[in-house]
Amino acid sequence: MNAILLDGSMGLYLQSKIGDLGKYPELTNISHASQVREIHAEYAAAGAQITTSNTFLVSPYRSTLAEYDITQMLMKSLTNALSAGLPIALDIGPLGRLLEPYGELSADDVYAEFAAVISAGAPVADYVLLETFADLREIEIALRAANECCSKPVFVTATFRADGTTYMGATVEQFAACANMCGANVVGFNCTLNPLEAREVFDRFKACTDIPLLVQPNQIEGAGADEFADAMMWYVERGAAYVGGCCGTTPAHIKALGDRIRDAS
Amino acid sequence: MSEKLQAIKTAVENGKVKVVAGLVEEALAAGEGAKEILNEAMIGAMSVVGEKFKNNEIFVPEMLIAARAMKKGVEVLAPALKDAGSEPIGxxxxxxxxxxxxxxxxxxxxxxxxxxxxxxxxxxxxxxxxxxxxxxxxxxxxxxxxxxxxxxxxxxxxxxxxxxxxxxxxxxxxxxxxxxxxxxxxxxxxxxxxxxxxxxxxxxxxxxxxxxxxxxxxxx
Incomplete structure (x- = not known):
């Protein structure tokens, strides 16, 4: 078993250290750079093999609202991530605004947002990680932007409920087909579910794609790092290529998981 | 439910944003009551939409579009609702x-x-x-x-x-x-x-x- 270990949550863990993250949490890359670096370092020390940059929310749209320079923000965040000494995944989340006709954004608007972040950030990163998506059209546009604006491997995850649909109605099979068609290098799921709840979702991925799988669920509410790590081994044993944690996971979760992967191999 | 009301209900349920306003005008012209149009056709439609959403038969996009269709209808209906003394429930x-x-x-x-x-x-x-x-x-x-x-x-x-x-x-x-x-x-x-x-x-x-x-x- 040689699953590669990613890190755990940034936002919640940072909040536990510094309190309120403010209206634009990405600004912490500048205002609390030392604490952000400390977290990257803690995950590296816990055994993570890839550092995820603190850039989930960074977008041109938000840079206008919060009055930051997008290139400067990306360089600052990626420099923070680099300090951990590991390969870096440039983290990119969904835009938080919807496409036409159910929302206001045109496909071109969406493309421009992702293209700007990827063009500026990917050259400094080792991978692009598109995560927590729900809308198939937004995923497709983000993947197209990643293909056209950089040459780095692309990881893409959507966030599913236990029944294998996103809140926007995409199924595991549709998402995997989209990732395959758009040439994603790694595909998987994150957030929403904990590792005890996501087994069926994982099985459905395995049944419909040969792309290496990434599993990054949330912590198990009311349970500790060991329970999380034990539950994660179910996925490692079944061939998950990359594993890590989402909301509520900490360096302790990553350490426990890393120890188990090492013991098992 | 009358044919006119049923048409509005179906249009809202299916998120036919462009036709709802016209259907409401037609129904009012045909003498349907504003309160019935609102309660039976539109609120009735949204209740069906809500039920389908909970059963995972439809998802966020369909629900948003249905809600928008209702909004278009309510815009046309507003003056008639006011005349009829219709009040929101809360x-x-x-x-x-x-x-x-x-x-x-x-x-x-x-x-x-x-x-x-x-x-x-x-x-x-x-x-x-x-x-x-x-x-x-x-x-x-x-x-x-x-x-x-x-x-x-x-x-x-x-x-x-x-x-x-x-x-x-x-x-x-x-x-x-x-x-x-x-x-x-x-x-x-x-x-x-x-x-x-x-x-x-x-x-x-x-x-x-x-x-x-x-x-x-x-x-x-």
């Missing part, structure tokens, strides 16, 4: 808590609650705690406050807002219900922070608001 304010800029879920909840017959005042995103309390002070007809948070990191702001609303309620003795929701929120969290209700999706939120209103009327 009044609710909604907002995403301080520090959180997400509005997709909150908008959907607002639309579904409107779709259930409420008057909804949307305070927007990143709403400071004081704004919720000040709005209540300004308008004694508001019965329900709905709070949204999408980020796990803004859950504390939801607690702050709930604390302030509970303090205001205690201080004034005003009858009020506080409802909460959002991706990371659970019933346990709602109980912990002292909210009166939680729902896990927008369709259930509309039912929760109706239940909260009934509880208020029953003196609970």
């Amino acid at each position: 009044k609710l304010i909604i907002g995403t808590v301080a520090g959180d800029l997400h509005d997709i879920g909150k908008n959907l909840v607002a639309m579904m609650i409107e779709g259930a017959g409420f008057e909804v005042l949307d305070l927007g995103v990143d709403v400071p705690t004081e704004k919720f309390v000040d709005t209540l002070k300004e308008d004694p007809s508001i019965q329900i406050v709905a709070l949204s948070a999408l980020l796990t990191t803004t859950m504390p702001a939801m607690k702050d807002a709930t604390d302030a609303l509970n303090a205001y309620r205690k201080e004034t003795g005003r009858k009020l219900k506080i409802l909460v929701g959002g991706a990371p929120i659970t019933q346990a969290y709602a109980d912990e922070i002292g909210a009166d209700g939680y729902s896990e999706d927008a369709a259930s939120a509309a039912e929760l608001a109706k239940k909260a209103l009934a509880d208020l009327k029953a003196g609970k």
Whole structure:
């Protein structure tokens, strides 16, 4: 078993250290750079093999609202991530605004947002990680932007409920087909579910794609790092290529998981 | 239900944004009552939409489009509703808590609650705690406050807002219900922070608001 270990949550863990993250949490890359670096370092020390940059929310749209320079923000965040000494995944989340006709954004608007972040950030990163998506059209546009604006491997995850649909109605099979068609290098799921709840979702991925799988669920509410790590081994044993944690996971979760992967191999 | 009303209901259910206004005009011209158009056709349609959403037969996009179709119909219907003396069933304010800029879920909840017959005042995103309390002070007809948070990191702001609303309620003795929701929120969290209700999706939120209103009327 040689699953590669990613890190755990940034936002919640940072909040536990510094309190309120403010209206634009990405600004912490500048205002609390030392604490952000400390977290990257803690995950590296816990055994993570890839550092995820603190850039989930960074977008041109938000840079206008919060009055930051997008290139400067990306360089600052990626420099923070680099300090951990590991390969870096440039983290990119969904835009938080919807496409036409159910929302206001045109496909071109969406493309421009992702293209700007990827063009500026990917050259400094080792991978692009598109995560927590729900809308198939937004995923497709983000993947197209990643293909056209950089040459780095692309990881893409959507966030599913236990029944294998996103809140926007995409199924595991549709998402995997989209990732395959758009040439994603790694595909998987994150957030929403904990590792005890996501087994069926994982099985459905395995049944419909040969792309290496990434599993990054949330912590198990009311349970500790060991329970999380034990539950994660179910996925490692079944061939998950990359594993890590989402909301509520900490360096302790990553350490426990890393120890188990090492013991098992 | 008459053919005209059924046509409106079907159009709203299927999110036919462009045809709803015309169908409402036709129905009014044919002598259908404004209240019947609203209650039976439109609110009836949104209730079907909510049910389908809960059963995973449709998803957020279809629900948004249906709500938008209803909105188009209500725009045309508004003057006739006023003439008929039709009143909303209750009044609710909604907002995403301080520090959180997400509005997709909150908008959907607002639309579904409107779709259930409420008057909804949307305070927007990143709403400071004081704004919720000040709005209540300004308008004694508001019965329900709905709070949204999408980020796990803004859950504390939801607690702050709930604390302030509970303090205001205690201080004034005003009858009020506080409802909460959002991706990371659970019933346990709602109980912990002292909210009166939680729902896990927008369709259930509309039912929760109706239940909260009934509880208020029953003196609970």
